[in-house]
Amino acid sequence: MSIADPARLTCPAPRSETGTVLLGHGSGGQLSAELLREVILPAFGPADAVPEDAALLAVDGAHLAVSTDAFVVNPLFFPGGDIGALAVHGTANDLAMMGAAPVALALAFVIEEGFPVADLQRICTSAAAAAAAAGTRIVTGDTKVVGRGAADGLFVTTTGVGRMLPGAAVSAAAARPGDVVLLSGPIAAHGTAIIGAREALGFESAIVSDTRALHRLVAAMLAAAGPALHTMRDPTRGGVASALNEIAVAARVGIEVDEATLPVPAAVAAACDLLGLDPLHVASEGCLAAIVAADQADELLATMRSTAEGQDAVAVGRVVAEHPGRVLLRTVVGGRRIVDLLVGEQLPRIC
Amino acid sequence: MSIADPARLTCPAPRSETGTVLLGHGSGGQLSAELLREVILPAFGPADAVPEDAALLAVDGAHLAVSTDAFVVNPLFFPGGDIGALAVHGTANDLAMMGAAPVALALAFVIEEGFPVADLQRICTSAAAAAAAAGTRIVTGDTKVVGRGAADGLFVTTTGVGRMLPGAAVSAAAARPGDVVLLSGPIAAHGTAIIGAREALGFESAIVSDTRALHRLVAAMLAAAGPALHTMRDPTRGGVASALNEIAVAARVGIEVDEATLPVPAAVAAACDLLGLDPLHVASEGCLAAIVAADQADELLATMRSTAEGQDAVAVGRVVAEHPGRVLLRTVVGGRRIVDLLVGEQLPRIC
Known part of the structure; x- marks a missing residue:
């Protein structure tokens, strides 16, 4: 089995055998995508629409x-x-x-x-x-x-x-091989804060939702990068994994992410560990993923870091022509694993 | 006690003494208006906004x-x-x-x-x-x-x-004394159909919701009456009573309705009688109330009757300078009574 055919690596989603809506249909993950593809888009069309925000x-x-x-x-x-x-x-x-x-x-x-x-x-x-x-x-x-x-x-x-906004022509379908993947800041705080508050797990004080508006950051990014800014997506329900998978599918490209560069705050990482959650699947409400032409990436990163909302922005990966529709993680120990859409629902009602 | 001071005739609404939201806060009646005035508009302002659709x-x-x-x-x-x-x-x-x-x-x-x-x-x-x-x-x-x-x-x-649409300048605040009040068709079918279906009262087959889109009727009305068409309002939650009261309050005018002219289908009237409902408070979802300058009323009525949605349009009353903010009904026996906003909630979840 080769990584070149990553579709063979995935399990099928737990489909609703009873014909009823499951919690996972609202997860932003595989079941959400299935509901969209099989029920919502056939009714409202066009069936091949790129799911944008x-x-x-x-x-x-x-x-x-x-x-x-x-x-x-x-x-x-x-x-x-x-x-x-x-x-x-x-x-x-x-x-x-x-x-x-x-x-x-x-x-x-x-x-x-x-x-x-x-x-x-x-x-x-x-x-x-x-x-x-x-x-x-x-x-x-x-x-x-x-x-x-x-x-x-x-x-x-x-x-x-x-x-x-002037110059805006972003789309999930516009990512191109060679582009760089940026994150505007730490991920997974919102979902972790919600589950902590709900279950009274005791780390509420340490983890605070990152909910905030990103319009100033986005205006600065568009002004700096113009048409070189290809795609933006905020990793809410389904987390960074869903956001990047949607981009990979819409643009028919592969995306590779370096695990070592992922900005997961220590308290969030510890909470996710405790709860058995992958931070890549946990919602943020105050950061965004951006796909930018490589020759503009450094300048855009500097611009993002000059804003309050983007001061911790980092480059986390790249767009590749290989494994279209798939997101791969280069792990800290040098391996590669598929970052798939969430299967089922980890954290219902986080937004 | 004189009819000239109709405010003295009304009972206070059952306010929420416990500080909780009541079903009536969603009725489109007095409690809805109170919630809007005391909670919603102070937050979202302007506090003196005319509630439009x-x-x-x-x-x-x-x-x-x-x-x-x-x-x-x-x-x-x-x-x-x-x-x-x-x-x-x-x-x-x-x-x-x-x-x-x-x-x-x-x-x-x-x-x-x-x-x-x-x-x-x-x-x-x-x-x-x-x-x-x-x-x-x-x-x-x-x-x-x-x-x-x-x-x-x-x-x-x-x-x-x-x-x-071209020529549209309608507002609940634009009704003027002397204007004529039109209804585009029979009232109270939707609410009666819903309660009949919910309670399995046996008249479901006789009463069918009038839910439908009114954009064609409205386009024809605007084309015919232009700026003489002052106000339109669809009598959904809270019925014709709420729609006309909102107009009377917003325009600081009185409205008088002739009971004999009100288009209430016989099956709907019988069902309302059975259920103890006033058809003036029961929702329609496929008709509208219009306020038009008197000299254009006949022509507008003819235009409305030429459309599928307005074929049963009738004039039901007039706008007066007296009792501003109040709607009066001239009853079939020659009396007058105040048509007030719904107190509490008669028919929860009808839309």
Whole structure:
């Protein structure tokens, strides 16, 4: 068995034999991809659409991006943030990954009867502050209430309308062999913070979600690299593994990552170890992966490091022509292993 | 006590003494208005905003409308439709009420683990068909899955981006004394169909939801009446009572409705009677209330009647300078009564 045919190395995902939706269908991993391919895209088409973080629209000469995300994070308040801020950052960042700045956000709540009004107030205030910090505003919304037991506390769906930034032409499909893979900062903090808070594992104080808006970082990156910046993706659900796999599949390229360069904070690494999690599969909410032409990589890295959000940016790998659609990790001991999409669901309701 | 001071006739709403969210906060009635005024608008501002069905945006010269709605209807499949079509129609119609045609829709699911994939497929197919029929497309989406018991089946949030139609300058605040109030068709079918299906009351076959897109009707109305068309509002949650009260408050005018002219189908009237519901408070999902300058009312009515969606359009009342912020009903026996916002929640989860 050769690494040149890595498809042979993977196990099939645990398909839903009963024809029901599984937790893993919301993981951002293999089952999510399957649901998208077999149910969602056949209905909404086109079936061969590249799954991007936002859709692009041209309306009367305006170049817009639109993105929507449902947030079901549990607990609603966690070290480093809450569902209100997370929902704003998540959607603003999905727009940013397409090279768009948020113009307006819409926010729809589904609330369980009996939910504390004071908590709703905190969440609204936090969302409004996050929107203001991201240079945008929540312009419309909706509130539905369901009976006790018909929802778990509060869910929120945030939709963003963004204006394309000058020079933005990024796409998951635009990665090219020879490109360099950058990460804007440490990974896996958000998911670890959530699971720590949920399970009261005692490391809550040490690990704080990295939830934040990345639009300033992205604007600086676009200004510095222009068309040499091929792809951006924020490694939320499914982590860096999902983000890079989606790029590898969309662009029909291989990606190689050097394990030694991966920025995993010590506390996060220890928590992942304790929980049996691979940090590559754990969500971040305040960093991004970027694919850039090699001759612009150093300059872009310097630009990223000059920003608050990108001060710890690093190069972690490269795009290759081999093993298209696959991500390989060069381990610290010199081996290579496939970095696959998450199978099933490790951490439900982390966003 | 004089009718000239109708505020003295109303009971206070059952406020949430325990500081928790009540079912009525999602009713579209008094508690919804209170939550908006006391929690939502103070956070997202401006606090004196006119609650419209959609927000208006100008981006690089393009005039856009944005609207979002969460749908939690129970059951998911009902006579005349399902949550997928309803979610598309509801959002497309909210755009239409501001004089905008839908350009793109975003759709986010929250799904309970164990939900049948076949039902998800039906819902997606229905939503896609409804979008196509409304001249638009679902361009982006999201799917989150929560554990068993953490949601009731499936919720969907639909967000629409619309392009303002030529000549559209409608607003809830634009109603003027002397204007005529029109309804595009029969009211209260949707809410009655849902409660009938939910409770298996046996009249399901007789009453079918009126859920449908109103963009063609609206385009015809704008073309016919132009700036004489002051206001449109679809009487969904909270029914005609909420729609007209919101207009009366926003425009600081009184509204008078003639009970004898109200188009309530006989089967719907009988069902409402049986259930102790006032049809004025029961949701429609396929008709609209319009406020038009008196000298254009006949022509607009003729135009509406020439369309499939407006063939049963009728004039039901007028805008007056008296009792600003209040809606009065002239009853068939010649009396007058206040048509207030719904107190509490009659029909939870009808949309």
